[in-house]
Amino acid sequence: xxxxxxxxxxxxxxxxxxxxxxxxxxxxxxxxxxxxxxxxxxxxxxxxxxxxxxxxxxxxxxxxxxxxxxxxxxxxxxxxxxxxxxxxxxxxxxxxxxxxxxxxxxxxxxxxx
Amino acid sequence: xxxxxxxxxxxxxxxxxxxxxxxxxxxxxxxxxxxxxxxxxxxxxxxxxxxxxxxxxxxxxxxxxxxxxxxxxxxxxxxxxxxxxxxxxxxxxxxxxxxxxxxxxxxxxxxxxx
Numbered sequence: 001x002x003x004x005x006x007x008x009x010x011x012x013x014x015x016x017x018x019x020x021x022x023x024x025x026x027x028x029x030x031x032x033x034x035x036x037x038x039x040x041x042x043x044x045x046x047x048x049x050x051x052x053x054x055x056x057x058x059x060x061x062x063x064x065x066x067x068x069x070x071x072x073x074x075x076x077x078x079x080x081x082x083x084x085x086x087x088x089x090x091x092x093x094x095x096x097x098x099x100x101x102x103x104x105x106x107x108x109x110x111x112x113x
Numbered sequence: 114x115x116x117x118x119x120x121x122x123x124x125x126x127x128x129x130x131x132x133x134x135x136x137x138x139x140x141x142x143x144x145x146x147x148x149x150x151x152x153x154x155x156x157x158x159x160x161x162x163x164x165x166x167x168x169x170x171x172x173x174x175x176x177x178x179x180x181x182x183x184x185x186x187x188x189x190x191x192x193x194x195x196x197x198x199x200x201x202x203x204x205x206x207x208x209x210x211x212x213x214x215x216x217x218x219x220x221x222x223x224x225x226x227x
Contacts (some may be wrong), residue, residue, distance in 0.1 A: 004155075022188060036218075041115070043203050043218030044156070089155055103148075103155030 002027040004092050004104035012110045017080055021107045023073040028043070029036075031093040033107050035075045038087045040104070042105030053056075080111045114218030115163070117206050117219035125225045126194050134189045134222045145187040146170075146216065148178055148203040155205055162187055163209070191224075199226045 004025045013019050025033070030073035032051045042068045048057045048064040050073075056065045061084075077084055090104040118137045126132050138145050141182045142161040148156035158171040162181035185206075191198055201223050207216040 041201070041221070041223065043205075043220045045218070046215055049215070091155075101158055103157070105155045 002094065002102050004090055004102050006088075006104040006107050007065065009105070010041060010108040010110070012105055012112060013080055013110050015040075015080060015082055015113050019080060019109065021075045021077075021088050023075070023092075023107070025071050025090070025092045025102075026095055026103075027071075027074070027092040027102055029095040030068065030071075030076055031095040032065075033066055033073050033093075034091045035062070036089045036091060039041075040056075040086075044074050044089055058063045077109075082111050084109045084113065085109060115125075117217050119202075119204050119219035122188045122220065123225075125227060127227055128194055128196060130194050131190065131192045132194060132224060134191075134202050134224070135186065136189070136204030136206075136219060137186045139217055139226055142217075143185050143207035144207045144209055145181055145212055146205045146207075147175070147183065147189045148205065149186070149198075150201040150221070151157075152200070152202060158188070169227050175225060193225045196226050199224060 007022045022095050034049045035047040038044040047062050050066045053070050061078045066073045087106040087108050088108040092102050094100040120135045146161040148158040150156040159173050160179045161169040165181045174191045179189045201221040203221045204219045205216045
């Protein structure tokens with residue numbers, strides 16, 4: 001069964017600190033992996049998207065890595081800000097004629113002053 | 114340019130009723146997908162439409178249906194509402210169904226079934 005797991009479930013960090021979120025997946029055949037940021041009650045906003053051949057991708061203070069062999073991805077946030085408080089969702093797509101996606105449960109990040 | 118817009122933003126229905134949710138994609142996007150997000154969980158795929166045809170369907174009962182119009186906007190219909198249908202319903206649009214490009218989400222419709 002294709003699944004996406006994320007850890008930790010929740011995380012609290014001090015403003016200015018770095019953190020790393022993890023994503024493990026069993027989706028096959030693999031098409032791409034995306035990280036989204038979702039504020040409470042809002043739609044997800046894309047941070048990064050990586051295909052099989054990409055190992056790392058950055059978007060400002062967000063850096064995502066992908067190891068397609070071990071089927072693991074991480075999202076590293078540097079110099080965290082209060083506005084980074086949100087749910088971070090890992091999404092993996094199967095190769096298909098449509099956007100066959102599987103969402104992870106998300107990691108809830110709280111940045112405190 | 115306007116992003117993906119969904120209406121209404123909030124909705125309260127009673128069990129057994131029917132509901133219609135609406136989504137307008139980004140201009141030029143021809144593919145629309147619908148997702149259900151129960152509180153505290155990740156979104157679950159419901160449907161994807163492209164050029165007015167259903168391209169993909171998730172594991173949802175037949176009470177859930179959708180359609181796409183010639184202007185690429187879309188409606189999601191849910192019949193015989195259950196308490197468990199309470200969720201945030203998200204719509205996403207993209208240029209094409211196969212997403213190696215971006216899929217952009219709307220802000221969602223919060224449906225509460227009482």
